[in-house]
Amino acid sequence: MRIAIDAMGGDYAPAQIVRGAVEGLQFLSADDELLLLGQEDAIRAHLPPEFASHRQIRVHHCPDVIAMDDSPVEALRQKKNSSIMIMVKLASERLVDAVISAGNTGACVAAAQLKMRTLGRVQRPGIAVVLPSFHGPLTVCDVGANVAPKPHHLLQYAQMASAYSEHVLKIQNPRVGLLSIGSEEVKGSPLVKLTHELLKRDPTVNFVGNVEGRDLFSGVCEVAVCDGFVGNVVLKLTEGLSDGIFKTISREIADESPELAKRFEPVVKKIWAKHDYSEHGGAPLLGVDGICIICHGSSDARAIKNAVRITIQYAKENLNRVFCDRLTEEEPANA
């Protein structure tokens, strides 16, 4: 398979992206290939000499660069020769099988939705992010691709995210929760109530009912579905709050005693290592015809390496075929 990697995307691009790609070579089969997209000089400057003409690495020059804070809509219109735009174009022409980017998320998702078709019965792709909860990985879908979904979209997210959790994270029969504001069926928005009905009737999903914000990390489910607005808030709040709490604790301990702070440090490192998002290598955009992995903006080489690993696993498990088989036939009137 051919995997396109956006070498210009992310806070540590191109250095960490190129390094991560090189480290990802270990997961490739003999006839797999990595395609690094971006400004050729910049990429080559970071490519170690021994990999400069590696037979499984190619560099594809793209003169335009989409910045992390560019407006997605403007960027896609004006920067047609950016790594992101070229990458999805190659995917749409079947010249690559998968795309990976740690760049401007909005631009990347919009580009993928624009150029890569949706898969079979999928109506709208959704981003599934794997959060390291205290009880194992939790897959949340959608976290930003679809801010005003229909109930049928959320049903499909439940079906696809379940399959992802099962096949990529190796969780058997993952429990699926519908994020709401009360565990009772009668609570929630109209979207939640209608989705609840669809999920209850679906035999392919191990639905455990509505879950609340406080349950997300307490191990009541391995998959949570919600609209892209709520999911995005959950994702970013989780990041900001975790970071804030650890900083606060570190500061308080340092105030207490520098010696204690020194002893606390390895404990924090151990916890971060256990709950490191980069372990899961990025968030798949589920439902596109191809493989699209959105990495965190602050991805380092390790995250990119893991993105290559899960991309290969995604392909090996033939996940898109699994999705097509699982997605229910019916498309209700309200979808």
Place this chain on the structure above:
Amino acid sequence: MRIAIDAMGGDYAPAQIVRGAVEGLQFLSADDELLLLGQEDAIRAHLPPEFASHRQIRVHHCPDVIAMDDSPVEALRQKKNSSIMIMVKLASERLVDAVISAGNTGACVAAAQLKMRTLGRVQRPGIAVVLPSFHGPLTVCDVGANVAPKPHHLLQYAQMASAYSEHVLKIQNPRVGLLSIGSEEVKGSPLVKLTHELLKRDPTVNFVGNVEGRDLFSGVCEVAVCDGFVGNVVLKLTEGLSDGIFKTISREIADESPELAKRFEPVVKKIWAKHDYSEHGGAPLLGVDGICIICHGSSDARAIKNAVRITIQYAKENLNRVFCDRLTEEEPANA
């Protein structure tokens, strides 16, 4: 003034509620009164003898009890003589000036909305919760009263929550953020985009633009507005995640060394004390004609005592008058 307290509501009712009411007496003026509502025997059993016939404490017998997990709709229909229902009835008849409950939140909000009228130009009341962020108190409105608000409702939440932050929390000219999924104006749901326009034009609100989940606790604003669904998820996720992180750290430290764990304990206690929700005494339901304070289900005596304190402050500052003055005249077509 007369303050009604639901003595049967909350995980530690009636013991902690009654104790908190007694402790709250210190904030009362000579002609203020506390009315304890609930099953008289249960309340009297927890009232210390020296307060049994205190001239500022009265007990109002209510035979029915709404349980924490009762369905709000059913409970209000079937338990007409519960402390919650009687309390809001007294408020609607102006027989009490304020109501406080740590009971079934759904039932309490629904009852208040049902019986207490809305204030002047207020269209829909909203729950404002004060979260102890790392940079001082953050007021989030709404966290569950209004799951499908119109832009004009969110504008009113911004206006009322600003006034609350200013008058009760004593924050000068509080910065107001609109919770969204990107700081750019063009991002977000249709609700967010329309609300953004209203907030930008409003001269009474110190609007700092859209804020993301990760900014909530980083001190970019002192007030955040959002729909009740998102706000409720934010509130509960914050609780669940904070709790989970502290537990994880404690466990990891205990695994490392019991001696280290012992030294870490007071640090944790200090942080919890600094960020203790009960310090802020409950969440006001902004926009009802009267004062309604919703306390956390796990409120202890201290939280109830503080709820009495902020109720008195709310009245002293004549907050409802401030709201009426601030709420803008216009009620746009899309409100």
